[in-house]
Amino acid sequence: MSLWGQLNLMDPVSPIQAEMLMFHDHAMILLIGIFTLVVLLGSKFYMNKYSSRMMHEAQLLEIFWTIIPALLLIWLALPSLRLLYLLDEHNNDGVVLKATGHQWYWSYEVPILNMNSFDSYMVQTDSLNLGDYRLLEVDNRPMIPYGVTTSVITTSADVIHAWALPSMGVKMDSVPGRLNSMDMYAQLPGVFYGQCSEICGANHSFMPIVIEAISLNDFIN
Numbered sequence: 374m375s376l377w378g379q380l381n382l383m384d385p386v387s388p389i390q391a392e393m394l395m396f397h398d399h400a401m402i403l404l405i406g407i408f409t410l411v412v413l414l415g416s417k418f419y420m421n422k423y424s425s426r427m428m429h430e431a432q433l434l435e436i437f438w439t440i441i442p443a444l445l446l447i448w449l450a451l452p453s454l455r456l457l458y459l460l461d462e463h464n465n466d467g468v469v470l471k472a473t474g475h476q477w478y479w480s481y482e483v484p485i486l487n488m489n490s491f492d493s494y495m496v497q498t499d500s501l502n503l504g505d506y507r508l509l510e511v512d513n514r515p516m517i518p519y520g521v522t523t524s525v526i527t528t529s530a531d532v533i534h535a536w537a538l539p540s541m542g543v544k545m546d547s548v549p550g551r552l553n554s555m556d557m558y559a560q561l562p563g564v565f566y567g568q569c570s571e572i573c574g575a576n577h578s579f580m581p582i583v584i585e586a587i588s589l590n591d592f593i594n
């Protein structure tokens with residue numbers, strides 16, 4: 374499900390999640406660089422016996438050790454802001470998936486298909502089939518088309534939940550009385566797993582999210 378380099382993040386299936394992984398790697402470059410520098414300098418200071426107590430007013434040095442970290446912070450902030458605004462982008466193709474959080478299951482509506490809302494409960498461990506993921510399978514999976522943008526709108530019928538699908542870069546609070554929305558775009562067909570991501574009560578851990586991405590033709594039929 375994941376590579377060592379991704380530090381247990383799920384494989385991306387949407388462009389936005391691929392961008393997030395790139396940003397993760399980008400931030401890690403800076404983090405590892407700073408960590409290495411601090412460890413090296415720290416051990417060097419610890420091991421030598423030189424004293425710098427006679428060094429005063431080192432203006433040039435102060436200019437550099439202020440400007441260089443400032444530039445590094447900008448180098449970190451700009452891609453982060455870009456990603457933040459990309460996440461807020463909406464370009465909906467008309468497919469909407471409405472996810473309503475309940476204690477403790479999700480119910481879904483797909484307005485474009487004109488079907489009734491349905492509930493999506495976790496499959497209990499003793500009812501799992503061979504190869505199923507424990508605590509992650511549900512009895513009714515909502516389907517979305519791949520290659521098309523789907524808007525997820527989410528709300529809650531009781532307490533705050535959060536609808537999250539890591540491989541598509543989606544995590545959105547489900548708040549009673551509010552509709553929050555986020556776009557997701559599956560580049561590939563497949564089955565994708567997520568979990569409620571807001572501590573919502575005793576069975577918080579047992580209301581997983583499963584999405585099946587299928588072709589647009591199959592979706593319409």
Ligand SMILES: [Cu+2]
Binds near residue numbers: 474569570572577
């Ligand atoms: Cu929940």
